[in-house]
Amino acid sequence: MKDLSTKDIIKPLKTEKKIKVKPFSKAxxxxxxxxxxxxxxxxxxxxxxxxxxxxxxxxxxxxxTNFRVMFTEAHFNHFTFSEALYQVLITLCLALLTTIIGAxxxxxxxxxxxxxxxxxxxxxxxxxxxxxxRAVPTxxxxxxxxxxxxxxxxxxxIGMTFHSVGYLVKAxxxxxxxxxxxxxxxxxAGGANWWQIVWQAVIPSTLxxxxxxxxxxxxxxxxxxxxxxxxxxxxxxxxxLFMASNFYLDLREAGVITFFILAVAILLEIIAVRLKKYLxxxx
Amino acid sequence: MLDNFFLRKxxxxxxxxxxxxxxxxxxxxxxxxxIIKGFTSIPEAFVWxxxxxxxxxxxxxxLPNILNKLIETVxxxxxxxxxxxxxxxxxxxxxxxxxxxxxxxxxxSRLFATLFRNIxxxxxxxxxLFSFGQSALTGYFALFFVSFGFLTRxxxxxxxxxxxxxxxxxxxxxxxxxxxxxNAVVPSSAPQLISWLLFMIETNIRSATLxxxxxxxxxxxxxxxxxxxxxxxxASLVVIMVVIAILALEALSNFIRRVIL
Numbered sequence: 197m198k199d200l201s202t203k204d205i206i207k208p209l210k211t212e213k214k215i216k217v218k219p220f221s222k223a224x225x226x227x228x229x230x231x232x233x234x235x236x237x238x239x240x241x242x243x244x245x246x247x248x249x250x251x252x253x254x255x256x257x258x259x260x261t262n263f264r265v266m267f268t269e270a271h272f273n274h275f276t277f278s279e280a281l282y283q284v285l286i287t288l289c290l291a292l293l294t295t296i297i298g299a300x301x302x303x304x305x306x307x308x309x310x311x312x313x314x315x316x317x318x319x320x321x322x323x324x325x326x327x328x329x330r331a332v333p334t335x336x337x338x339x340x341x342x343x344x345x346x347x348x349x350x351x352x353x354i355g356m357t358f359h360s361v362g363y364l365v366k367a368x369x370x371x372x373x374x375x376x377x378x379x380x381x382x383x384x385a386g387g388a389n390w391w392q393i394v395w396q397a398v399i400p401s402t403l404x405x406x407x408x409x410x411x412x413x414x415x416x417x418x419x420x421x422x423x424x425x426x427x428x429x430x431x432x433x434x435x436x437l438f439m440a441s442n443f444y445l446d447l448r449e450a451g452v453i454t455f456f457i458l459a460v461a462i463l464l465e466i467i468a469v470r471l472k473k474y475l476x477x478x479x
Numbered sequence: 480m481l482d483n484f485f486l487r488k489x490x491x492x493x494x495x496x497x498x499x500x501x502x503x504x505x506x507x508x509x510x511x512x513x514i515i516k517g518f519t520s521i522p523e524a525f526v527w528x529x530x531x532x533x534x535x536x537x538x539x540x541x542l543p544n545i546l547n548k549l550i551e552t553v554x555x556x557x558x559x560x561x562x563x564x565x566x567x568x569x570x571x572x573x574x575x576x577x578x579x580x581x582x583x584x585x586x587x588s589r590l591f592a593t594l595f596r597n598i599x600x601x602x603x604x605x606x607x608l609f610s611f612g613q614s615a616l617t618g619y620f621a622l623f624f625v626s627f628g629f630l631t632r633x634x635x636x637x638x639x640x641x642x643x644x645x646x647x648x649x650x651x652x653x654x655x656x657x658x659x660x661x662n663a664v665v666p667s668s669a670p671q672l673i674s675w676l677l678f679m680i681e682t683n684i685r686s687a688t689l690x691x692x693x694x695x696x697x698x699x700x701x702x703x704x705x706x707x708x709x710x711x712x713x714a715s716l717v718v719i720m721v722v723i724a725i726l727a728l729e730a731l732s733n734f735i736r737r738v739i740l
Contacts, residue, residue: 285509340524441608457602465597
């Protein structure tokens with residue numbers, strides 16, 4: 197009798213069809229299709245991009261040298277440390293004004309856009325208008341306002357406010373909609389009017405969300421204010437960066453300004469994290 | 480006692496309002512913001528918009544050119560977000576608490592993410608303009624860096640949240656590091672990761688307009704060109720096309736999110 201080794205026993209099992217562990221799912225298919233589509237578009241993009249005769253590796257090496265010069269030899273040429281600090285303050289103030297004006301407008305619009313606090317018609321029409329406002333990039337809003345208001349802080353603040361409102365109304369109304377329906381019903385049963393419900397129940401119980409969304413928007417607005425300084429002449433540190441890089445072609449000064457922007461942005465992020473922690477423990 | 484409570488509450492609220500008003504007033508002074516002009520400029524801009532900011536026949540003759548640039552901009556946004564996502568995923572694996580190899584790589588990953596995320600896309604594009612000039616690559620790299628920074632943070636948090644239990648289960652069975660990643664981390668976090676990637680593409684298309692204005696490429700350049708030559712009719716058509724592209728993309732990614740999440 198032939199010896200049966202373990203190999204012979206296991207072998208036939210191996211040739212059998214693999215057992216399908218994952219059942220077919222629509223989600224899996226869509227994930228795969230999305231990834232394939234993105235990969236295809238990326239490759240197609242790289243083939244068709246307008247490279248304008250740039251030698252890739254030369255430019256990349258050039259960039260690396262530039263980065264090294266910018267960040268290791270950064271120093272001031274056209275203004276002093278305190279002046280740069282003041283310019284950063286201007287940018288922060290532009291962002292702050294935009295955020296405060298935007299938050300006040302968004303609070304009211306957000307209340308009327310929340311489905312549980314307003315009529316379906318009003319809620320849907322506000323949400324649709326807001327979606328269109330949000331789809332226009334901030335810089336285009338600012339430039340559109342700059343035609344009638346002139347380039348400067350007014351056009352920048354009003355233009356950035358539009359996009360902020362588009363963003364905050366969505367965030368606020370979604371926070372309001374998550375409120376437990378029982379709370380509103382209980383207050384209605386007690387005879388409270390609409391404003392009393394809003395001030396005594398809706399806003400206090402969603403305050404944590406509102407504050408953290410607003411601060412997040414402040415961070416975004418700071419970045420937007422830099423960009424508007426560069427692209428729409430709104431003043432502040434962004435304008436200085438634009439002058440240093442596009443006008444004086446001064447890498448070292450651009451490096452110093454970048455350090456300033458980076459420091460403020462990281463500071464804001466640390467404050468945001470602290471604020472979120474504080475709000476979480478306060479509740 | 481009760482009186483005191485309400486009194487204190489009212490006092491706190493008034494203090495907060497006074498504080499916000501004071502900060503606002505300070506900001507108005509420093510930014511040299513003209514409040515009255517701010518209010519009057521909105522109706523003025525509206526009237527101007529109705530009179531001038533609509534596409535006319537001449538603008539529609541430029542439509543092929545606009546569409547061409549719009550497609551290029553969308554492709555740059557997709558390519559930068561997708562390639563950044565691959566790199567960000569590797570960094571997120573190294574940075575996440577559940578999957579990190581050691582503390583050194585984790586802090587490196589977080590440092591990179593913070594650095595790249597906090598330098599705004601406008602700043603990146605102005606820096607890159609030095610060596611890449613007015614080519615599509617300037618915009619691509621500017622968007623790539625910001626996408627990489629943002630996605631690394633988002634991916635790290637997602638992996639932290641989603642895959643803790645499944646990673647622990649696979650580790651207990653003695654699975655290797657690589658197979659833990661491919662069989663636990665990827666399947667459990669894939670829908671969330673794709674959702675973030677789609678969000679990034681939406682954000683990139685908005686930023687791409689700004690980058691285009693600063694670096695002279697894509698749809699932003701075209702807008703700037705028409706805007707500066709006072710051809711507001713054509714500029715308005717650019718805005719309309721951008722809005723349509725963004726809304727269509729939002730609708731598509733919301734559909735994908737509904738199916739996969």
